[in-house]
Amino acid sequence: MLKKIFRVTYEYAAITFGSLLVALSLNLFLVPNKIAAGGFSGIATVVYYVSHYKLPVGMTMLALNIPAFILGVRTIGVDFGVKSVYGTVILSVLTDITTFVQCVTYDKLLASLFGGALMGIGLAIVLLFGATTGGTEMLAKIIHKYISFISVGQILLGLDVAVIVLASVVFKNYELGLWAVLTLFACSKLIDAILxxxxxxxxxxxxxxxxxxxxxxxxxxxxxxxxxxxxxxMWTKTEKNVLLCVVKRHEVSRVKNLVKSIDQRAFVILTDVREVLGEGFSV
Structure with a gap:
């Protein structure tokens, strides 16, 4: 029982920490620079400036998520779990609580890269522990229910692009849209690298x-x-052994040279491997 309590506490602490990193990415880099990198956070950033700072980003995000969750329950059922509800609420709360932090830089390039990277790390931690922070992901699943021939990922990308375009039009600055795309790229790369x-x-x-x-x-x-x-x-009907070998990046040239020295007619296919577990690699 005590072990289970410790595990649950650890998981929710991790989700809280990941949400804190996302909140800091918004307040330290993105919101002060008007970079609306898609999602409900992007919409909330636009609303924040349109309302002349009267509507906080965090509470706007929560207000957008509530109807999305209700519609999600009615449409696709309760498949997002308690952790995702917690992640959504705690992110909104932490985003407004941490508004006291000062913007690190007003350089759009630095803000896009570091804001996206910090957000990616935070979201990856949340995802690692089986939660989400709500947002347009829920809307994408709802839309996919009705137009199943389009994948959830494509719908999500479309929603993010729509938010970026909206922000560019409202702020009358299309360069902000380009910075937002860079932020999304940095965010997705960090999420992929960690997950x-x-x-x-x-x-x-x-x-x-x-x-x-x-x-x-x-x-x-x-x-x-x-x-x-x-x-x-299949052309010659000749049977032969096909060799499969996984090596570290710096060893590739040695293998290629070794193969060439033995059989210059050898057919070699080289491909990327995202992660390797086992002897000689990480375990």
Whole structure:
């Protein structure tokens, strides 16, 4: 029982911390620079300035989320969970509580990059612990219910673009829209890096008549594992071993040179690997 209480407390503390980072990204970088990078936070930023600072960003975000959640329950059911409700509320509260912090920079480039990065880190932490912060993601799921031939991701992108265009028109500054796109890019890259891992590697698929010799050389000289897959050339109907080898980025050139020295006619496919778990890599 005590262990469960500790786990739940830890999860909600992490969600709170992630939401705090998102709130700080808004108040330290984005809102003071009128960068509305999509979502309900972008709409709330526009409303904040249109109302001449009378309507706080956090409370506007919460006001937008309430009908979205109600509509979401009626349309797609209660699938967002208590954590997401908590994440939505705590983000709105923390956004208004932290308005006392001073803007770090009014340089639009720095604000876009660092604001997007900080927001990405915060959102990734929230997502890691099974929550969301509401926003246009809920609207995208609702819309997808009626137009299922368009993916949720495409709808979400469309909504974010619409918010960015709206902000550009209201502020009469289309450069702000470009900065907002840069913010979205930085945010998404940080989310992907944290959720999918930053231990990038390379995978090589090697097709050769001398696969046994190549495999032995990789095993002994590079100290890397190699997996032999049974393959058949559909044109020649010839059976041969297809080698699969995952290496670190700086080892790619060594493998390519090794293969070339053994069989210049070898067919080599090189592809990115987002994350590797196991011996020789992170565990």
């Amino acid at each position: 999918e891992g930053v231990n990038f590697a390379k995978a090589l698929i090697i097709i050769s008549d001398k696969s046994d010799i190549i495999a032995e050389k990789i095993l002994k000289e590079l100290d890397r594992g190699v997996t032999g897959l049974h393959g058949v050339g």
